[in-house]
Amino acid sequence: MLRKNFESNIIHIYRHCYMKYFNQSVHYLFSNHNDLTSLKSSRKYSQTLNETNNTIQKAPHLPVMVNEVLKYLDPSPGKIIVDMTFGAGGHSIKILESSPDVKIFALDRDPLAHQYAQDLSEKYPGQIIPLLGRFSELPQLFCKHKINIKSIDGFLFDFGCSSMQFDIAERGFATSKNGPLDMRMDGFRCPSEPTAAEVLEKISEIDLVHILKVYGEEKQAKKIARAIIDARYTFRSLKTTQELAELVETVITEKRVDKLVKLK
């Protein structure tokens, strides 16, 4: 049965446990939307894309809270669902497997996730419709694809970074891997967006503390922000995730456990 109240179908899944320092937060500074064609022809992007496919084939993404997603979205033939955070498609695949003839609009701002959605659409023709863009771009994307909002039965949100964003060192999300301090969730599709390194070069201390504290839930936000600002005066370059991690380690000395209780 189709539900009229979409709100009851919106599932919010918080994945704070995967967030490190301010990975989850600098994205709010980023905007713009550029052409994917030129992006795909760039060597760096293709390299990253190939790496992603390899990585995922080796270590498939394990979606969290599948049971809850299936329970609340209750997929059945004819239902139309929007996966607002497609990622590696872990949840979407489970939805497709759980019921025949379900249709999923697969949104993600990350071109790598979009490529993944395109691959999946070949396996499930007509059932997966990949959409590349941010949440705020959904109305235009719906217009372009002539999608009537009233036909949607459920929206799924699985906030946070995808495992493939963390897995690829070049994306600059993982402090456990050495890569450029990039962290752009839109990848290379928006070249004018600042990288995390560029943000750290210019941001004010007060804004940095705010990002770390509010979006990163970092208790030592002030200490870390001070160290980053001080690094500017000692001409210490923060161009890589390792450089940032090392700097943070100089001010945060205690051993930390993440929310999955793993020692870091």
Ligand SMILES: C[S@@+](CC[C@H](N)C(=O)[O-])C[C@H]1O[C@@H](n2cnc3c(N)ncnc32)[C@H](O)[C@@H]1O
């Ligand atoms: C935690 S992952 C989703 C994982 C996915 N549920 C799965 O099972 O593979 C979150 C995804 O949301 C995307 N994302 C984050 N913010 C977004 C936004 N504002 N608009 C569109 N996609 C966004 C990220 O690029 C990332 O791929």
